[in-house]
Amino acid sequence: MKTVLKWTGILLLLLIFGFSASVAVLKNRTFDAPYPQLKASTDSAIIERGKAIVYGPAHCAHCHTPASEIDRIDKGDIVPLAGGHIFDIPPGKFYTQNITSDKETGIGNLPDSTIARSLRYGVGHDGRALFDFMPFHNLSDEDMVAVLSYLRSTTPVKNKVPETEISTLGLVLKAFLLKPVGPEGEIPSSVKPDSSIAYGKYLAESVANCKGCHTNRDLKTGAYIGPFYGGGFVMPCENTPGKAVVTRNITVDPEHGMLAYMNEDAFIKRFRDGKRVHESTMPWGPFSRMSEMELKAIYRFLKTIPPVKNDPGPVLVDLK
């Protein structure tokens, strides 16, 4: 009996040792992905389009500035994208990067193709897999160029953002599970902005991340665990510790879906009104500046989503 126990103990120790050694080696895994051959432009109309995307539907500014700036962003101030927003989730404490054109602390020294690769293929400048915060994998070439062009035109801001602190769970995920999330199907070279369902789908899934937030996800891995647009994703509040907001069901389900009883005008008005739940993580300010055409397109697309029977429950809950 004693020898059996002894050997089980030794085996277990070996297993733990082997596991920790693999984590230590694999957590720094790097990945390959193509570098999109896209170049920033100095054309003022393209830069303006980029700025409208960055401070509007793509809400880069909502994440790449500290949480204390959100009220200013919501009001429409062009706050510099100097980074420092903290996402404190099970895999770690993530600090968003400084994405101003500063050469030392920002992205001034990164080639256009490297920045485009991060956004499109989820592979960071140093080859690591990025956690899937950003939904721009299928952003069209034209819009990617507009975003790059705007980023290049920004005034450099010196701000050294702290390194992300990965938790033990995060290290294990990085070693064994985390893979870069890339585009689905073909990447469009350009998508015509109009009030069509097609443009609405593009905005909701490849620019504004309606799908990424309004679908239940596992906070540990980022994996989708609920039907698309059915809500129920419990997101820790960035400005109210201990609380979480729960995303809504935005399908046309007559019982639980927000879109069953909202007509197009009410939908547009809701977006113009901006944030109502103080703790909300939804970038209401940037979205309130979308054009009527863009909001119409999103509404028309959401109306085509099959109804999802899912009750997301109360908007505000205690974080477990």
Ligand code: HEC
């Ligand atoms: C929902 C929040 C969010 C939004 C919106 C967002 N970002 Fe990010 N971004 C992050 C986080 C978090 C990281 C760090 C991810 C990591 O380290 O795994 C990051 C990283 C980056 C990086 C660095 C990647 C690398 O090579 O290391 C760039 C560049 C970037 N974002 C640009 C943008 C641009 C441009 C936009 C808008 C088009 C944008 N981000 C919108 C949260 C966001």
Ligand code: HEC
């Ligand atoms: C970063 C996460 C996030 C993103 C991105 C996001 N939402 Fe939300 N949304 C939420 C949360 C959380 C709530 C619940 C709190 C609130 O009402 O603000 C919410 C609430 C809503 C509501 C209900 C508002 C009400 O009056 O009760 C609608 C409608 C909605 N979102 C639509 C959208 C659409 C359309 C998009 C894409 C353009 C989108 N959301 C993108 C997180 C998000």
